[in-house]
Amino acid sequence: MKVRTARVAAALAAAALVAQPVTSAAAASSPPQASVTLDPAHQNQGGIPRHFVGFSVEWSLIERYMGPAARPAFAKLLGNLGTGVLRIGGSSQDLMPFEPDAPDTNQVITPTDLRAIRSTLDAVNGRSRTPSWGVVLGTAMAPPSASRPFVGPDHARAFVRQGVEPAFAGAERDIAGIELGNEPDLSYHSDVDAYLHDLSEYADPDVTGPLPLIVPNTSEDILPWQDIDQRAVPTRFFWDWPRILDTAAPPMRARAGAFGAYASDHFYPLARTCPNKPYRCPSIGALLSDEHLASLDYQVYTHAGEARRHGLGYRLEETNTAAGRGADGVSNVAASAAYGLDLMFHAACPQPPADPAANATCGTAAVGVNFHNAEVRAFFAPEEGNGYYNAIDYDVTPAMGAPTAAPLYYAALVFGRFAQGGTGLRPVPVTANDPAAAQVKAWRVEGESGERRLFLINKGDHPVTLTVSAPGSTALIDRMTPYDPSGAGRTLDAPQVRVDGRQVAADGSWPGFHPTAERIHGRRMTVTVAAGEASVITLHDHS
Known part of the structure; x- marks a missing residue:
């Protein structure tokens, strides 16, 4: 986790240079369809054992x-x-x-x-x-x-x-x-x-x-x-x-x-x-x-x-x-x-x-x-x-x-x-004001190094934009996304999956996660979760 945390500043700097937000254009042009609030209090119960998977x-x-x-x-x-x-x-x-x-x-x-x-x-x-x-x-x-x-x-x-x-x-x-x-x-x-x-x-x-x-x-x-x-x-x-x-x-x-x-x-x-x-x-x-x-x-x-x-x-x-x-x-x-x-x-x-x-x-x-x-x-x-x-x-x-x-x-x-090895596991309510948003499920976990993580899983066939109320000043977002190599745009029925745009190599090795970064303003951020996608938002208190 130390390597991952050290990348936060670099990722934020790169994001600032290109001035490209991680949220989609749809998120900027349409009101959020749901909201999620992450309780800032740390939880002592709800541990996920190591060796869970x-x-x-x-x-x-x-x-x-x-x-x-x-x-x-x-x-x-x-x-x-x-x-x-x-x-x-x-x-x-x-x-x-x-x-x-x-x-x-x-x-x-x-x-x-x-x-x-x-x-x-x-x-x-x-x-x-x-x-x-x-x-x-x-x-x-x-x-x-x-x-x-x-x-x-x-x-x-x-x-x-x-x-x-x-x-x-x-x-x-x-x-x-x-x-x-x-x-x-x-x-x-x-x-x-x-x-x-x-x-x-x-x-x-x-x-x-x-x-x-x-x-x-x-x-x-x-x-x-x-x-x-x-x-x-x-x-x-x-x-x-x-x-x-x-x-x-x-x-x-x-x-x-x-x-x-x-x-x-x-x-x-x-x-x-x-x-x-x-x-x-x-x-x-x-x-x-x-x-x-x-x-x-x-x-x-x-x-x-x-x-x-x-x-x-x-x-x-x-x-x-x-x-x-x-x-x-x-x-x-x-x-x-x-x-x-x-x-x-x-x-x-x-x-x-x-x-x-x-x-x-x-x-x-x-x-x-x-x-x-x-x-x-x-x-x-x-x-x-x-x-x-x-x-x-x-x-x-x-x-x-x-x-x-x-x-x-x-x-x-x-x-x-x-998730595994974490603590403070809880389901998180999703307040939906659009039928499509009812398909988004949310969970919270605190990582072994103390990071708060919010998992958003869109089990529907339409993208959903959410307002996330959360502590911290920065966030890293990893995405597990359907991938259709044919270019036909299939989502839930896509034959493949990628994480952060990456796939496991032919020799079984994983090239590593490559999250995008976003600053949290006023304890709020907007995130769009694509159809069939799961987003992992890792929150950091670094300014």
């Missing part, structure tokens, strides 16, 4: 993201975010056996895969005793079946003893946890008794050793929060969390590692297919709607509160724009970045829809979010293409070269560099 990758894609040719770029893509948690798992962890002596292919988990993960973390973390990035390693825990005859405590024991422990010898601190099973509410057919019986076996140190444990890794059907709250619909394990954590929390707390003990959950607002369920149908409008984030708020607030009552944190360890590997034209366009940025703030400070004031200080919250990445259609067919929702696209060719940043990655980049 993260990605989730299926076991079937280890070679594509962390093989020898892919690893250097993927490590840079992680490092750009500062700190985080990489989760390895998903449905593949219940379908792919660990085979210590098998040739390395994308259909089995082998020691080679685990060494590739270790090498990736070594590249990101260097020699630091405090890891910048940790990893969750998922192993199978589900009822045995014809498609997974290998599943059982002996398999989990082999995974830990013959795979994880040798690969991570000397770097045990990097392991955030061993994840037991994926979406057990589905694999156990909502039979919580059978699940808890198996969980007690797998949690035994004789099976999973001394390493941290992560459960229950549950999913939920895509439903309005009101239906869940009224218990008017089947909800799998949603209301069984108290009972599950009664069993799981004691060994989880006892075996907590460097990343703490936390329970985990999954959330998808939409689905690629939605037969007879319009609420699930993917579209940009539905993705950016308030109603789906209200359902997220409800789930996070409910389960984070239950986790806290059991002495645990809570992580949204698998999420994205639409279940079923995303939706073309929704999950792989700029709208996904606007959604993803707002989602991370909601997870860090859920506003329970029935009573938003109940969490005004953001005391009940997630400790992190992982955006999921998978193949476009099915496991073991990576050459067919990337999942539409992937934040980081892998190389589909046999070269298995450098992964690349997709639109959603830029949301994680902005949040990772400007």
Whole structure:
């Protein structure tokens, strides 16, 4: 942050020389459509943990993201975010056996895969005793079946003893946890008794050793929060969390590692297919709607509160724009970045829809979010293409070269560099006098060096001009903006995203932020946020 702060004076001087304001011509010729007031008082509550951001990758894609040719770029893509948690798992962890002596292919988990993960973390973390990035390693825990005859405590024991422990010898601190099973509410057919019986076996140190444990890794059907709250619909394990954590929390707390003990959950607002369920149908409008984030708020607030009552944190360890590997034209366009940025703030400070004031200080919250990445259609067919929702696209060719940043990655980049590790998180009311302005969402955070930051996220398809009342004398503005290389002017449906006009390089490196500067006059400034754009305003008291 010192380098960034030192650039303030230079940026202001350059702005004065060219006499070019950062606000648009439209802002100068039309009255503001909304206003935002940033409280000058510092807030002590509402912290966003380090390691908040993260990605989730299926076991079937280890070679594509962390093989020898892919690893250097993927490590840079992680490092750009500062700190985080990489989760390895998903449905593949219940379908792919660990085979210590098998040739390395994308259909089995082998020691080679685990060494590739270790090498990736070594590249990101260097020699630091405090890891910048940790990893969750998922192993199978589900009822045995014809498609997974290998599943059982002996398999989990082999995974830990013959795979994880040798690969991570000397770097045990990097392991955030061993994840037991994926979406057990589905694999156990909502039979919580059978699940808890198996969980007690797998949690035994004789099976999973001394390493941290992560459960229950549950999913939920895509439903309005009101239906869940009224218990008017089947909800799998949603209301069984108290009972599950009664069993799981004691060994989880006892075996907590460097990343703490936390329970985990999954959330998808939409689905690629939605037969007879319009609420699930993917579209940009539905993705950016308030109603789906209200359902997220409800789930996070409910389960984070239950986790806290059991002495645990809570992580949204698998999420994205639409279940079923995303939706073309929704999950792989700029709208996904606007959604993803707002989602991370909601997870860090859920506003329970029935009573938003109940969490005004953001005391009940997630400790992190992982955006999921998978193949476009099915496991073991990576050459067919990337999942539409992937934040980081892998190389589909046999070269298995450098992964690349997709639109959603830029949301994680902005949040990772400007929000996580901060304090004083709060939603900020936007007073709108134009219907278009109702689509602007605002959040405040205080940076690790004491800077006040205001995030303005325009989830609409029209630019919005706002009057910002804020303390300080100068501001730096970074912008995450839709980018249409065709020149057709697409915004929310643009295929790419830029931050400060810049993109991640082909080798995964980030060239750095390049904010514009503006002076604040009389504690007021005018800012125009373009369609689909997010602006980060960092305030400084320097005169």
